Amino acid sequence: MKKKIAAVLCSLFLFVACGSSEKEQEKVSEKNHVTIRISQDPDFLDPHKDVASATGEILYNVFEGLVKINSKGELKPALAEDYTISDDGLTYEFIVRKGVKFQNGKELTPESVKSSYERFMDKDFPGNPVGAEIAKLIESITISENKIIFKLKQLDGSALGSFTIGVVNDEDGKIYGTGPYIIKEYLPGEHVLLVKNQNYWNKDSVGNIDEAEFKIIKDTQNAVMAFQMGEVDIIHRMETGYVDMIGENGKIIKGEQNLVQLLALNNDVKPLNDIRVRKAINYAVNKEEVIEGSSLGEAVVSGSAISPAVKNVYNKESENIYQFDLNKAKELLTEAGYPNGFEIVLKAPSNYQFHVDTAQILKEQLAKAGINVKIQEVEWGTWLSEVYAGKNYEMTIIGFDGKVTPFRTVERYGSKNHRNLVNFKSEEFDKVISKIVNAKDEETRTELYKESQRLLTEGAAAVFIQAPNYIAAVNKNLEGFEIYPVYVLDVSLLNYKK
Amino acid sequence: MFLIKKIISSVLTLFLVSVISFTVLNVIPGDPVLSKLGVDATQEQVVALRKELGLDKSGYAAYGNWLEKSLHGDMGKSIRFSVPVNDLIKKRIDKTFKLSFLAMGITIGVGFPLGIISAVYNKGKGGKILSFFTMFGVSVPSFWSGLILMMGITIGVGFPLGIISAVYNKGKGGKILSFFTMFGVSVPSFWSGLILMMIFGLYFKISLNSTNLILPAVTLSISMISVTAIYLKNIILEEFHKDYVRAAVAKGRNRNEVIITDILRNIMLPMLTIISELFIKILAGSIVVESLFNISGLGTLMVMAVENRDYPVVQALVLYSAVIVIGINLLTDILYSWIDPRVKIS
Numbered sequence: 001m002k003k004k005i006a007a008v009l010c011s012l013f014l015f016v017a018c019g020s021s022e023k024e025q026e027k028v029s030e031k032n033h034v035t036i037r038i039s040q041d042p043d044f045l046d047p048h049k050d051v052a053s054a055t056g057e058i059l060y061n062v063f064e065g066l067v068k069i070n071s072k073g074e075l076k077p078a079l080a081e082d083y084t085i086s087d088d089g090l091t092y093e094f095i096v097r098k099g100v101k102f103q104n105g106k107e108l109t110p111e112s113v114k115s116s117y118e119r120f121m122d123k124d125f126p127g128n129p130v131g132a133e134i135a136k137l138i139e140s141i142t143i144s145e146n147k148i149i150f151k152l153k154q155l156d157g158s159a160l161g162s163f164t165i166g167v168v169n170d171e172d173g174k175i176y177g178t179g180p181y182i183i184k185e186y187l188p189g190e191h192v193l194l195v196k197n198q199n200y201w202n203k204d205s206v207g208n209i210d211e212a213e214f215k216i217i218k219d220t221q222n223a224v225m226a227f228q229m230g231e232v233d234i235i236h237r238m239e240t241g242y243v244d245m246i247g248e249n250g251k252i253i254k255g256e257q258n259l260v261q262l263l264a265l266n267n268d269v270k271p272l273n274d275i276r277v278r279k280a281i282n283y284a285v286n287k288e289e290v291i292e293g294s295s296l297g298e299a300v301v302s303g304s305a306i307s308p309a310v311k312n313v314y315n316k317e318s319e320n321i322y323q324f325d326l327n328k329a330k331e332l333l334t335e336a337g338y339p340n341g342f343e344i345v346l347k348a349p350s351n352y353q354f355h356v357d358t359a360q361i362l363k364e365q366l367a368k369a370g371i372n373v374k375i376q377e378v379e380w381g382t383w384l385s386e387v388y389a390g391k392n393y394e395m396t397i398i399g400f401d402g403k404v405t406p407f408r409t410v411e412r413y414g415s416k417n418h419r420n421l422v423n424f425k426s427e428e429f430d431k432v433i434s435k436i437v438n439a440k441d442e443e444t445r446t447e448l449y450k451e452s453q454r455l456l457t458e459g460a461a462a463v464f465i466q467a468p469n470y471i472a473a474v475n476k477n478l479e480g481f482e483i484y485p486v487y488v489l490d491v492s493l494l495n496y497k498k
Numbered sequence: 499m500f501l502i503k504k505i506i507s508s509v510l511t512l513f514l515v516s517v518i519s520f521t522v523l524n525v526i527p528g529d530p531v532l533s534k535l536g537v538d539a540t541q542e543q544v545v546a547l548r549k550e551l552g553l554d555k556s557g558y559a560a561y562g563n564w565l566e567k568s569l570h571g572d573m574g575k576s577i578r579f580s581v582p583v584n585d586l587i588k589k590r591i592d593k594t595f596k597l598s599f600l601a602m603g604i605t606i607g608v609g610f611p612l613g614i615i616s617a618v619y620n621k622g623k624g625g626k627i628l629s630f631f632t633m634f635g636v637s638v639p640s641f642w643s644g645l646i647l648m649m650g651i652t653i654g655v656g657f658p659l660g661i662i663s664a665v666y667n668k669g670k671g672g673k674i675l676s677f678f679t680m681f682g683v684s685v686p687s688f689w690s691g692l693i694l695m696m697i698f699g700l701y702f703k704i705s706l707n708s709t710n711l712i713l714p715a716v717t718l719s720i721s722m723i724s725v726t727a728i729y730l731k732n733i734i735l736e737e738f739h740k741d742y743v744r745a746a747v748a749k750g751r752n753r754n755e756v757i758i759t760d761i762l763r764n765i766m767l768p769m770l771t772i773i774s775e776l777f778i779k780i781l782a783g784s785i786v787v788e789s790l791f792n793i794s795g796l797g798t799l800m801v802m803a804v805e806n807r808d809y810p811v812v813q814a815l816v817l818y819s820a821v822i823v824i825g826i827n828l829l830t831d832i833l834y835s836w837i838d839p840r841v842k843i844s
Contacts, residue, residue: 041579043534048761051539126546188579188586188804190794222792233737274734381528381807388530418541 023280027410031210034478036234036489037223038214041188047166048120051128051488054402058192059486062103064165066094066113066148067403069491073485075160079108079167079178085160089440092150092159099157100201101174110143116167134162157439158405178490179408180206194491207480207495211337221359227473234481236472236489239354240296243471249427255483256309257470258402259291260302260409260477261355263346263362263463266394267424271342278460280332282322284369285362285463294357299468302455305413306406307467309485313406313446315453318464322457329369339371346395347387350377355397358465364396388421396421399468404486407436410452413461424461512817516568519816520561520809521800528807530577550827551577564813573817575812578803579706583814586799593711594788594795600715600778605776610769614728614762619753620735629728715790718783724777733768737761747839766837774830778823 042055047063050056068078077083080094120131121138135160139151152159155226167174178201181194194212215232217223224242226232230249234244243252258291265272265281272278291299299307303318333341348359356377362374378387387393398421400411411417412435415425432452439445457464474481480493531547548554552563567574573583616629641712734757737743742764746756796815803811834841 043536043578044580049543051543052536053538122547124546126543126545126550129540132540132542187580187589188576188795189798379528379805381533381805384532384536385529386527388537389529399539403538419537421537 011066022260026482030178031212032208032211034209034233034475034491034494034496035213035215035231036236036491037226038192039060039215039218039220039233040215041216042186042192045183045186045192047128047177047469048125048131053230054281057487057489059166059177060179061181061194061212061491062179062183063168065164065166066096067160067163069161069164069484069486071418071482071484071490073490075132075164075404080163089155089157091154092152092163094148094150094163096146097201098146099180099331102178103182103197103200104169104171104174104200105199106169106171106176108167109491110116110146110148112169113148113167114141114143114338115170119168119170122238124268130162130165130403132442134159134165137162139480155438155440157437157442157445158407161404164404164468167463181212184211189216206492209491209496212491224473230475233475234472234489236470237469238473240298240468242473243298246473249476251476253474254298254471254484256307257467258299258307258309258485260305260307260401260402260467261333261358261397261399261465262305263358263465264393264396264398264422265460265462266391266423267425267461268391269337271338272344274336275460276336277338279322280329280336280369281366281371282460282463283325283329283332284366284371285322285363286324287465288324289365290358290361291466294354295466295468298471299466302464302467304457304464305400305461306409306449306453310402310406313449315450315457317450318453318457321454322445326369333370338370341372343372343374344394345374345376347376347378347393347398347465348397349383349387350440352378352399354468355399359397360373381385401487402485406449407433410436410449410456413456422462424456424459426455426459429455429459500831508828511824512820513585515544515820516565516813516817517561519813520557520564523807523809523812526807530807530809533806534809546751552574564581565811568814568817573814576803576808576811578806578808583810584683586811586812587796587814587818589653590795590799593793594781594784594797597715597718597784597788597793597795598777600711601718601784602777604719605722605726605780606773608719609726610730612723613727614734614757616727617731617734618757619701620731629731629775711793714787714793717790718780718787722783724778725779726772729772730765730769732762733765737764741766767834767841770830770833770837774826779827781819 001469038054038058040052040054042050042058043052044050044055045059047059050059062409064078066078066080067075068084070076079097080098081097083092085092096108096110096113102112117138120127121135127135136155137152137156139153142149142151154498161187166177168177172358180197180200180202182197183192183486184195185193192214194214196206196210200206217226217232220235220239220242223232223235226244227250228234228245228247246252262283263285265278267273267278287301291297291301301319303472304309304315304322308314308316333339345468346363348356349357363375366373387396400412412419413422413424414420414430414433429452432448432455436445436448436452439448470483472483473483477497479495480492480498482493484490510840533545535544552560555563564574576583576586577584595731617786723774743756743760746760747753784795785797785800788795789801792798799811800815802808803815
């Protein structure tokens with residue numbers, strides 16, 4: 001009996017030991033393979049259609065625009081060697097780079113750039129917001145020698161950012177980019193596999209990663225365990241709670257994040273249609289305490305819709321508009337006719353533990369002001385259709401991430417914008433954001449951005465709570481990982497230590 | 499005549515199944531386009547995509563459209579994954595079938611002998627112990643037994659050296675006891691060791707992804723084994739009271755011999771019923787087990803499709819499952835008359 005047990009256990013142990021050594025051998029094969037965790041499937045592997053931020057992160061490695069954003073947030077020439085903008089801001093001239101090949105072997109020419117733009121400018125094309133914006137703006141596209149010239153209908157200070165949209169070559173319904181990596185395979189629910197583009201025009205800038213696997217692991221806890229087992233090399237946008245579980249194989253990289261978590265208040269429903277009530281809620285929320293509780297301190301207070309990470313346009317003063325003050329909150333509630341508070345339902349998207357945790361803390365904080373919050377956890381698909389699209393809610397919590405241009409963040413609150421989740425309506429605000437579009441110089445534009453943020457916060461459109469830090473766990477043998485101010489994971493910067 | 503009737507009713511069932519699942523999908527909240535595009539799309543894009551996918555049509559028109567295409571074998575394109583539904587299913591079907599056949603094999607291989615043994619030793623202590631375990635197996639849901647199984651194996655992996663040395667240290671008398679005490683020792687440290695175990699568990703979970711389906715198959719078959727064993731035991735016991743058995747025993751034949759030569763032959767039909775039901779149950783159970791072990795089969799596809807309100811994928815999976823169930827039932831009916839010519843399929 002004794003021997004039998006021992007034999008069984010030994011063989012079990014050996015079996016496992018063999019299994020793991022085989023695995024390691026696979027990993028140490030000649031190819032430099034990096035596995036990056038993503039939490040969901042990409043929406044479209046097409047730079048003219050993708051909207052999910054998490055998809056853009058992958059596509060950055062495959063498709064390039066005339067200009068390209070770098071980790072400092074600056075726009076640098078990419079497929080354009082150089083560009084000039086006319087003094088009236090209406091003509092953009094790009095010199096198309098020579099010697100660039102699409103991933104199907106075709107040469108990049110001004111004509112191919114033009115047809116790429118015409119692809120998404122087609123009226124029936126289900127294009128993404130970046131494409132839609134530039135399509136609306138373009139009056140005509142002309143080609144002269146090696147140049148492509150865009151004439152715009154009207155001045156738009158943030159137009160250059162839209163030229164980051166990927167240039168593609170459409171061949172038999174399949175599209176090809178020019179980037180440092182090629183999409184080799186997409187298995188729904190499993191992974192997106194990228195391989196190095198051997199014919200990349202700027203090969204010297206690319207590190208030694210041959211294969212990048214974006215592996216879909218929904219649950220962060222599972223991802224962290226896979227990281228511990230060495231099966232995942234990078235987990236980014238990780239929740240703070242998992243930092244301690246990373247272990248010796250990894251290092252933690254932290255930075256500011258262009259994302260704001262907000263308590264959305266439906267400005268159209270009673271009692272939130274009264275600005276005094278919304279202000280009272282703003283006074284009753286202690287943001288520092290929320291940060292301690294839901295982000296374990298890894299976040300900064302945000303006073304407005306634009307993240308403090310976007311330093312040049314963030315309105316720092318907006319943080320002072322509401323200082324945590326329970327008495328003031330109660331006063332305002334009494335003024336509005338709710339001396340004993342009221343009951344309200346907060347619909348929290350159940351797949352985001354971060355938002356659910358925040359909801360719990362807010363419930364306690366608001367209770368002190370007499371507001372009785374009932375939390376209703378809603379499944380994500382339902383949240384999107386009922387809360388986001390249907391606006392059938394009183395309160396909800398969500399995080400909005402910033403894009404290349406901060407305009408995309410503020411325009412959400414325009415009274416006619418269908419993405420105006422909180423139903424904020426202010427003529428003054430609408431005027432300011434329409435001025436942003438036509439602003440001639442950077443300085444005026446920045447001032448207008450700050451003004452728009454002030455109006456949003458003063459109008460108590462929502463409670464802008466925090467900008468959680470960007471946290472990534474990275475395999476300690478990997479070097480070169482950089483945080484971008486927008487959703488980008490640049491594989492070309494990565495290198496395995498030699 | 500029987501076949502024609504059966505086919506007509508099958509077609510009718512399939513039609514009803516598709517109508518019901520289509521209605522249910524349309525009634526529950528959620529929108530496939532929104533689920534795909536999230537919070538950043540423009541209204542124009544939502545509208546354009548809806549148009550492209552034919553989702554702007556009314557319920558009837560959409561169903562008619564789907565029905566027409568599916569009759570030609572075209573199940574449409576997945577909304578969430580932008581690939582033809584049939585390709586999606588083709589890539590995953592082998593894993594689900596492998597898992598199901600493996601689970602089926604285990605269930606029959608263990609459940610049938612277990613049922614027979616517990617019928618034979620029904621009155622002794624052995625029978626009671628067996629029936630305790632089978633009852634236990636029936637009552638435990640597979641998602642739980644799967645977790646326990648994962649952990650159980652990880653205990654075997656995590657502490658093997660300790661346990662082995664402990665076994666060798668103890669005297670002869672307490673061989674088994676020492677094993678259990680060792681087990682007991684590790685239990686108080688269970689919570690502190692939980693993370694460790696989970697890590698090993700996950701190691702298994704991930705490694706099992708592509709290659710090894712044994713653990714999930716065992717999980718899937720645990721409750722099925724018990725059901726099979728109990729059912730088989732009961733029908734065998736029932737046969738004991740029948741005249742032909744009593745006559746055989748009265749003639750002085752050995753009881754066990756009677757079971758093998760006479761009873762088993764007589765219970766072929768109910769056994770066939772069990773097998774066909776088992777297969778259907780195992781296919782259904784694979785949804786839970788696949789999600790638990792992170793196997794990329796049809797079960798996980800179903801879960802993802804429902805989460806994303808991916809109508810075409812859900813529709814196709816429901817329809818194919820219905821076809822399989824109906825097919826198995828039809829096959830069982832035909833086999834009935836083949837095994838026992840006294841049964842006429844009419």
